[in-house]
Amino acid sequence: MxxxxxxxxxxxxxxxxxxxxxxxxxxxxxxxxxxxxxxxxxxxxxxxxxxxxxxxxxxxxxxxxxxxxxxxxxxxxxxxxxxxxxxxxxxxxxxxxxxxxxxxxxxxxxxxxxxxxxxxxGSESDENKTVDLNDYTIDSEARTVIDEQNDRQVVDLTTKEMDLILLLTLQVGKALSREDIIEEVWGENYYGSERAVDDVVRRVRKKMPRIHLETLYGYGYRILSS
The missing domain is CATH 3.40.50.2300 (Response regulator)
Incomplete structure (x- = not known):
């Protein structure tokens, strides 16, 4: 690319x-x-x-x-x-x-x-991966989330919100710790608080209310298919 x-x-x-x-x-x-x-x-x-x-x-x-x-x-x-x-x-x-x-x-x-x-x-070798979840169409290549229940409107997500959604929805059902999410979304050079993960999760839940983004207390998060 x-x-x-x-x-x-x-x-x-x-x-x-x-x-x-x-x-x-x-x-x-x-x-x-x-x-x-x-x-x-x-x-x-x-x-x-x-x-x-x-x-x-x-x-x-x-x-x-x-x-x-x-x-x-x-x-x-x-x-x-x-x-x-x-x-x-x-x-x-x-x-x-x-x-x-x-x-x-x-x-x-x-x-x-x-x-x-x-x-x-994504890398040039990545295939176009599209996930349909709770009437959201999540396209990892285009980096878009379409709300199918709301006239196919594009959900306005920041870079970090999109990174989080892609990380979790491409591994539906897999539990990821806050440390895992920090490393994948913020990178190895991040020195801030893990609360940054919670803040992004809160914003994603507000923008995508039908997504089943589960909190694993004391550990991290996962997205469920239903």
Whole structure:
């Protein structure tokens, strides 16, 4: 699959090097070296944003906030040279999907990008998997949930909500611990509380009230077929 990546990085040498590595992978890259211009493109739908925090004009935090308001399901990787722990926590709390701190090798970012793209969009070898559950049609390739009882409306889910639904519905009846869900949905670099899982579950239940998303107290969750 050919992915489109929006790269927002004001260091010219670094941005050109990263773009070259990404193009070599077969990806289409749109480069921004100014936060204001990136902010103007938030209405567009790339497959991934790679977003520096410190930028001329609008900073990365504000761009991420706007992305989450306008295109909540698009994955974002934050990059920064500032206080690593603080930026990581703030970025993850605001909705970034991964974080990498400078200095880093371009290939390190490429590895993270590949892993995130595969997690969000699936591998190229994946078959189109569609699950029909409680009058919801869940398409793992298109990353859509259709409400068949409500004029086939698309259920508006964020990236994390969609990741959770796909993880559980493609394994109906299987119990997954909070730790399992954190690793699969948030990734190995997540340092926050497991309560994040409970928050996403609560939102999914509200948006998909017919889904039988069962709580296994003290352990985790599973989805039942009926």
């Amino acid at each position: 050919s992915y489109t990546i929006y790269l927002v990085e004001d260091e010219e040498n670094l941005s050109e090097a990263l773009r070259a590595y990404m193009v070599k992978e077969g990806w289409t890259v749109k480069l921004f070296q100014d936060g204001d211009k990136a902010q103007e493109s938030v209405e567009e739908r790339p497959h991934l944003w790679v977003l520096d925090i410190m930028l001329p004009g609008t900073d990365g935090y504000q761009i991420l906030k706007t992305i989450r308001e306008v295109q909540g399901d698009i994955p974002v990787i934050f990059i920064s040279a500032r206080d690593q722990d603080l930026d990581r926590v703030l970025g993850l709390e605001m909705g970034s999907d991964d974080y990498i701190s400078k200095p880093f090798l371009p290939q390190e970012l490429i590895i993270r990008v590949k892993k995130l793209l595969t997690r969000v969009y």
